[in-house]
Amino acid sequence: MARATLRDVARLAEVSPKTVSRVVNREAGVTPAKVAAVTAAIEKLGYRPNFTASSLRRANGRTATIGVVLENVANPFSSTLHRAMEDVAREHGVAILAGSVDEDPARERALISTFAGRQVDGLVVAPASGNQGYLTAEILGGTPLVFVDRPPVGISADTVVIDNRAGARRAVDHLITHGHRTIGYLGDLRSIATARDRLQGYRDALADEGIRPGPVVEDVHTESEAERAVHRLFAADRPPTALFTAQNLVTIGAIRALRSLGRQHTVALVGFDDFPLADLLEPGVTVVAQDPTAMGRLAASLVFRRLAGEQWEPAVHVIPTRLITRGSGEIQNAV
Amino acid sequence: MARATLRDVARLAEVSPKTVSRVVNREAGVTPAKVAAVTAAIEKLGYRPNFTASSLRRANGRTATIGVVLENVANPFSSTLHRAMEDVAREHGVAILAGSVDEDPARERALISTFAGRQVDGLVVAPASGNQGYLTAEILGGTPLVFVDRPPVGISADTVVIDNRAGARRAVDHLITHGHRTIGYLGDLRSIATARDRLQGYRDALADEGIRPGPVVEDVHTESEAERAVHRLFAADRPPTALFTAQNLVTIGAIRALRSLGRQHTVALVGFDDFPLADLLEPGVTVVAQDPTAMGRLAASLVFRRLAGEQWEPAVHVIPTRLITRGSGEIQNAV
DNA sequence: CTGAAAGCGCTTACAG
DNA sequence: CTGAAAGCGCTTACAG
Known part of the structure; x- marks a missing residue:
């Protein structure tokens, strides 16, 4: 069963297409009798205006x-x-x-x-x-x-x-304030501009305090990559006492790793991006939140x-x- | 600056609109020379085909x-x-x-x-x-x-x-298997068919074992409503030893409440619907997961x-x- | 291989 | 208040 067109409605209501158009678009100046006839025909045929066709002809051409x-x-x-x-x-x-x-x-x-x-x-x-x-x-x-x-x-x-750079700086400042001097960075693909900005904010914060950048791991894009990266950091010589994780999946992967290492209550962590249930984890996850x-x-x-x-x-x-x-x-x- | 049309391209390339159409739709049988002319004109004018208009005329009328x-x-x-x-x-x-x-x-x-x-x-x-x-x-x-x-x-x-009913039954069976006889139900609006089915599954499981339905709270639609409902349950006389929370926001609200009551490790809980990080909470949250x-x-x-x-x-x-x-x-x- | 005419479903710009 | 003609950007169905 083909869809009814405005023409079909016009024929059934015995008016011109233009009158149907007026009724459909609620333009003033149509006899109540014609409005009724058109409305009835629309109802009977199950007519639905083709908005796509009308926008083609309409003055502003908008498709909404x-x-x-x-x-x-x-x-x-x-x-x-x-x-x-x-x-x-x-x-x-x-x-x-x-x-x-x-x-x-x-x-x-x-x-x-x-x-x-x-x-x-x-x-x-x-x-x-x-x-x-x-x-x-x-x-x-x-x-x-x-x-x-x-x-x-x-x-x-x-x-x-x-402001990714300022947000990251804020996160790292917070860790410095809590006594950390070896702060690891885990961030997303360096092809992503915001990831580069966040790394820059991390460096800014450390430079301000004359602290040497801790271990920096870039190009961490997934949860499991983050997990592996953290395991590697803590298998190395001089593990960080705090982590700045620059993206939410990275944060979650890092938390998973800290858990399995039993370090979630001893290694500090601030993440970039809030995520659901961050407050229900133990410890609750401190983050720089976007809106x-x-x-x-x-x-x-x-x-x-x-x-x-x-x-x-x-x-x-x-x-x-x-x-x-x-x-x-x-x-x-x-x- | 108005968008170029197929006609504009045709004029510039000195061919008919139909030929432009053929080139745009990669139809075979157009002289390489004309293809080149049309392609150049398209490029020059920044022409983008109006897919909406073509679907109006096209045989199947599909809009993709x-x-x-x-x-x-x-x-x-x-x-x-x-x-x-x-x-x-x-x-x-x-x-x-x-x-x-x-x-x-x-x-x-x-x-x-x-x-x-x-x-x-x-x-x-x-x-x-x-x-x-x-x-x-x-x-x-x-x-x-x-x-x-x-x-x-x-x-x-x-x-x-x-199968909401069977899934809910499964969840409640699981709680019964772990020794629970007073199992509370917290579920979504009873206007929602799936909520009604889940309640039915809860009742089925209990009826099978001849256990009296525990406290049942329906029409819990948000996290904070769930939180309040759980607080009420545990302020009452005969609090449940286990909860079946029939929707993910309800589950999360219930967990929040159990935490603040310090009961998250003593009251059993199975939720309907999985949610991110359910495995990272303590205890991890047992759920009936949809796919x-x-x-x-x-x-x-x-x-x-x-x-x-x-x-x-x-x-x-x-x-x-x-x-x-x-x-x-x-x-x-x-x- | 190419194009002129008609038409998709609708609105515009008029005329009455 | 109403409608006939033209046209939005494109494709169809032909003819050459």
């Missing part, structure tokens, strides 16, 4: 859809961003096309191209590594584009980020403000981080 | 987009479903419109209507409470529709669920099989659950 490109819709950080954007989008009657890129630049391009082909009105992108210069055409086409979580490379556009809800809301709002016609120079918007103390970061250095 | 209606894109269960469906969709070159309904039937209808208006090729719905009979028109329109997580009401369609990845993959596959033309009578597909023992459920009754 935006595209959201995330690292992985299933990870808590991404999905919280996603939900925040959805809430803003819903206020504007706009639907969301969402997808995951898993750190793969090729997937990022493919996804954005898919979304662009579906004529999204705007785009929010958490960029993978690599260059986003290929998006310039989008901007020239007038489609609002906002980056979130990480700054883009090769293009200037609105960007919503946190993905605020980030998502702001990113989406910027898109809608551009769509509403506001104009400004592309800018970087920095959302503050927050140190949440729960126990693991307050373990004093025994020495 | 499916709609996914979830309880909340940010909750771990929903987002894992989402990701699994995305992976299947990507294999088919299909994008996903996703949205959250937060248990609100009106939001469910609004979201589905939004998706239908954008001509999605198929729909996967985790239904809120209430009736889904209004979706019959979709089925008649030929749009594949699959329900996931909960069975729909008022309509017959493919459905992917777990949202398997559920999501199956639900999406059913949509694509229907789109490929396969036909069958709508059926209920049951994905098995699994008991994961981690400590909290193996606490013996001291009596």
